[in-house]
Amino acid sequence: MADPTRESSSVSRGSPVVLSPGEGSAAVGLPSSGPRQRRRGVGWPARLEIAVLSGPAIIIFLTFVIFPVAMAAYYGFYAWKGYGVPTNFIGLKNYVTIFHDGLFLDALNHNATIVVLSLVMQGPAAIGLALLLNKKIRGKSVVRVLIFVPYVVSEVIVGTGWSLMLQTTGAVNDLLKNIGLGGFAHDWLSDPKIAIWSLMVIISWKYIGFAVLLFLAGLQGIPAELSEAAAIDGASYWQTQRRITLPLLGPTVRIWAFLSIIGSLQLFDLVYIIWGQYVSSTAGTSTMATYMVTNGRNSGNFGYGNAVAVVLFMISLVIALLYQRFVLRRDTEGALTGGTE
Amino acid sequence: MPATTLDAPAQVPGSHRERAKRDWSNPTIYFIALLLVATMLAPVVYIIIGGFRTNSQITNSPAGLPSPWEIGNYLNVLKGGVFWQEVLNSTISAVATTVGVVVLGLMASYVLARYRFRGRAAMYTLFAAGLMFPMTVAITPLYIMIKSLGLMNSLPGIILPQIAFGLPTTVIILVPFLRAIPNEIEEAAAIDGCSRLAFFFRMVVPLSVPGVITVGILAFIGSWNNYLLPLFILNDQGTFTLPLGVQAFASQYSVDTAKVLAFTSLSMIPALVFFSLFERRIVGGLTGAVKG
DSSP states (O other): OOOHHHHHHHHHHOOGGGSOHHHHHHHHTSOOSOTGGGGSOOOHHHHHHHHHHHHHHHHHHIIIIIHHHHHHHHHTTBOOOSSSSOOOBOTTHHHHHHHHOHHHHHHHHHHHHHHHHHHHHHHHHHHHHHHHHTSOOTTHHHHHHHHTHHHHSOHHHHHHHHHHHHSTTSHHHHHHHHTTOGGGOOOTTTOHHHHHHHHHHHHHHHHHHHHHHHHHHHHHTSOHHHHHHHHHTTOOHHHHIIIIIHHHHHHHHHHHHHHHHHHHHTOOHHHHHHHHHHHHHHHTOOOHHHHHHHHTGGGTOHHHHHHHHHHHHHHHHHHHHHHHHHTSHHHHHHHHTTOOO | OTHHHHHGGGGOHHHHHHHHHHHHTOHHHHHHHHHHHHHHHHHHHHHHHHTTSOHHHHHHOTTOOOSSOOOHHHHHHHHSHHHHHHHHHHHHHHHHHHHHHHHHHHHHHHHHHHOOOTTHHHHHHHHHHGGGOOHHHHHHHHHHHHHHTTOTTSTHHHHHHHHHHHHHHHHHHHHHHHHTSOHHHHHHHHHTTOOHHHHIIIIIHHHTHHHHHHHHHHHHHHHHHOOHHHHHHOOSGGGOOHHHHHHHHHHHTTTOHHHHHHHHHHHHHHHHHHHHHHHHHHTTOHHHHHHO
16 A cells, blocks of 8 residues: 655654764665655545544543533532432532641642652652562572562552551551560550541552562563663673663653652542542542542532542643653653654 | 674673672571461461361360361361352353453553554553542443443443453553563664564564553453442342352351351362463563563
8 A cells, every 4th residue: 555654753852872873875765755844645445544543542532421510510510419310509619628628738748748759759669669670680580479479469469458457456566466566555546646647558559560560670671782782881780880871761760750649639448448538638639539429429428529520630630741841851752753763 | 783882791690699698598488477477378278178177066165176177167168059150150250251351452552552543641541540540430320321321230341441440550551561562673674674563563473562461460350259240230130240259158158167268268269270380471571582
């Protein structure tokens, strides 16, 4: 199928870096039709392919993600108990209530704490572990499987297990007592000063495997030639990691941080399962999402709950857009313009 | 023609081997790795071992080992039909979700990665924006929609939304993967008369296997562990997936800690088995595949 756009685009994106000067001429001589001018035009066959390939994904995505979210925005303007069509339009009253509710502001505050602590606690540790597991050590594959175990285990199981362990009469305190550190025994789950740290430990434990998995994949994408060349030039292992590996891992780290921030803002399952809907606010671990379910569905105030959902979404959106604008920009820019590598 | 660049590293295998030898004998690394593994496994081991104890053992010495080992809790769970029904439901839901996410996600990512057309940036942004739509935001309207579609208490009622919510991550991960396929391969295929669609099926699909496995596993685990959506959609005990089952079991037998632990540890086995089967292929990396 003669499709000029294909050839032109691929040639313009081709990386001549790979070619040695002598061999390059053969490839360059291939399609000489001015590549850059033709970029915009897309032939009908290509359009059909685009529609057929991306259509199903777009349809299912719009139906089950975008449409319900739009409906949430709509319901948020109503006082609605969830029966029939909402009729009691109250404008922005739900939103005014949300921002005057101390419990919501607490939850917002907890979310912010969780975002920051997740990045600080998981990021450096995960990079270190990925570097470690990227080395040639014995039993590496076994270690790699085992550290992903917490990520694979469901939130319900993690929540059930940890809440049993962290009870005042649970295994953790018993263990501390047995090894003579009884003074360190605490009420891990109810003490407002400690509960958020317990939550952070559980979150880090559960999700660090995912970070390591992403970073390992990123490390695999870095050509070994680079560190080998550096080794020949006399660079030490740490110099190589700092000057070559870490900068090249940058895009992966930035994507991970993005996913982590969004995940922290939307945290629900673990808090809801471990602390339940009422204890979480007194223990200082409530999140916007648990606030939403508690004060929305569980109280029968579907309109109010949806307004909270909209606030949660808007906060996530603003942060995500800012992040994309200022942090991910160079990565996606390269991605969207098919930048050379 | 890229042979020259690929040959280069072959000249310096010495340094490689030296470094490998040094790491091999470094005890600090093994100590850290051991510590790490112990930390990651301790809570899981607690759950599994707890299932082998009796309630009085657990009350008297919460952090102790079973003495004697009681297998009754596990047998009790395995003999009941509830557990197996829930395993089946979880499996159907997870497999269908994974297939849907991978097939739809791969096709859309291919378009985003290798076609140039107006609206491509908008399409990418649409999917990327999906990362910001947690299921919690959409859950109430989603519940109403599923209800009006007549999919309440049915597995398709959770499978379809799971596919939709799995697409953003899939697209974000697969697009760079597909873009990384060297244009030389596509050019060569084009010269051999390969159409773009044929290129998709013959080259892109096999070459993207590492990326597909990664997103497939994420989708599978996401579905297997999903809690909120089944909580809203599945009210009938016969359609419960494992997370709902664990919760229902935990509240039904809240005083019988040992039995809860046994049920909990059995319910995590399938996901663990699945994961350990495929983990090997996740970190293969596309570069290796293309180079080889």
